[in-house]
Amino acid sequence: MSTPHSGPAPARTTMRTPLGRVRGLGAAKSGTEHFFTQRLTGAANLLLSIAFIIIVISVAGQSYAAARATLGHPLVAVIILLTLLSVTTHMRIGMQVVIEDYVHTEGLKVLLIVANTFFSIAVALAGAFAVLKISLGG
């Protein structure tokens, strides 16, 4: 294809459009996003979990005011927000795989996948709201 007009057109061996071949996704319309995102968030979770365990140990047993002061510290708050983002993304994909593996009734499967999304986003938003409220005051 580097010299397009130098000879007869190459025989089409596929019915796929050039754009479809570039995207390389086929009839499923999606490919490796879940696989790759699960690895990406898994790696992030490894690092964030270490920081998170340290945060929990330091807050454990603290008074209400001291716990709020720790959780509201910008560095701590940002680490918890990142953890919530990465973990909820990871757990949503993971639970969807579990549902798809074990639930074979189409309606129930779709219902559970929707519930999975609701729960994951609710965890992310509720946790983030709490951290922001503590951190920004109020």
Place this chain on the structure above:
Amino acid sequence: MADSPQRIDRPLSPHLQIYRPLFTMMMSIVHRITGVGLYFGMAILVWWLLAAATSPSAYATFAAVAGSPIGLLVLFGFTWALLHHALGGIRHFIWDFIHGFGPERVLLAKATLAGSVVLTVVVWIIGLALKG
């Protein structure tokens, strides 16, 4: 066939109950179980953060439940599940780079299990030592 008179009960592919339990297989199942446990355990984390954001009494309620024997047991289990799932995840990364499929796979699985238990105890010893 579209015109088959009745549905034929074809043999299904072999599933878990067909196989003799193997250590690596059990570790794979535990990886999934810990993942599901952590999924629902995230509700505890959100409760903790929301309680801290709400009021001293809400936080006291959470602290009382978390500090109760059952609460501590659940948190200990959560810690182990997190570390087991994390080390299992590292094993998945090793596999992703096309390593760890040889005889060493059993050693890797044993290291994951032993590491998760040891790290859980270490984390709790550090936590309890710092907090008395």
